[in-house]
Amino acid sequence: MSTQFRLPFTAAPTHAREDFAVSPSNADAVARVDGWPAWPEGRLALVGPAGCGKTHLARAWARAHDAVVVDALAPEAPDLATLRGRAVLVEDVDQRPSGAAGGGGGAALSDEALFHILNMAGVDGGTVLLTGRTAPVGWACAVPDLRSRLNALCVAAIAPPDDVVLEAVLRRAFEQRLLKPDPDLYPYLLARLPRSAAEAIAAADLLDEAADQRRRELNKALAREVLGDFEGDEEPG
Known part of the structure; x- marks a missing residue:
């Protein structure tokens, strides 16, 4: 039996936390996100396949904690000075190309910028939540120090929706x-x-x-x- 509908994406889901359905597929990830601000070194990676609800959960967290939202694929580089001491959500980190230039004529958040954002976590109340479809150990980067930061991230994984x-x-x-x-x-x-x-x-x-x-x-x-x-x-x- 085929299980594929031919569906246009005509509406965006709400990101209100009360509309997020908790189930065995995401309960552990929800508990880890709700464990803020006790994330190790102020950092957490929220991962899961497309459509699993990670953006919903991440945006609800960002709204609750007045976080700055950074799109890892946006061509504009974030103003790093304004992120110090803030809660920061960086979305779609796994989709950055290796060694992304970022800013100026770049097409994604640079390795250097991501490295600095991670280093701000745990300093002056700063914290960072990152999202991606895959585990951080597989995220592209060309900077060894960034590689070590990504590999050390605490991970909250969401399974496909049940x-x-x-x-x-x-x-x-x-x-x-x-x-x-x-x-x-x-x-x-x-x-x-x-x-x-x-x-x-x-x-x-x-x-x-x-x-x-x-x-x-x-x-x-x-x-x-x-x-x-x-x-x-x-x-x-």
Whole structure:
């Protein structure tokens, strides 16, 4: 059976902490993030596959602690002087190219800038949370001292979303759209959705639009029509 929907990404998930669903797939990572400010040397890496919720959890932490958010792929170099003593969130560190020049004509946060940000952690109340899809030991860098800092990071890992997380995402998405789907729609979608919160939200967007335009009930039959047929799926609607 195919498990891939053809989904456009039409809505961004909320980053409110109260909307983050805790389950066995992420409970350990949540506990480690909530352990702030007792992170070793004021540093923590939050890692997990795309769509697992790490950006949601990281942004909720940043909001709670008034953290400066740094996009590791942004061409503009951060003003390092303004980061001293602050909480800092650096996102998508694993996607930087090795030896990134950063700033000026660069295309990503430089090795030197990242090294300085890590060194600020634990000084004058400074702390840093970094996100990536893979463990820091595999992140690209060309500076030996930075390599040693990355290898020593404490890591909080999130697994792909399980059914508990995806059902919570779907229920919240439908509630926000004032929709009341048939109860059996949830197990139907959970058996077929990719393990991604973003794609679950995209599915809710499409079903919302279709139910409104077609004046239909939100149920399995509509989901099958809107989201595409599944190979071997002969279950009646």
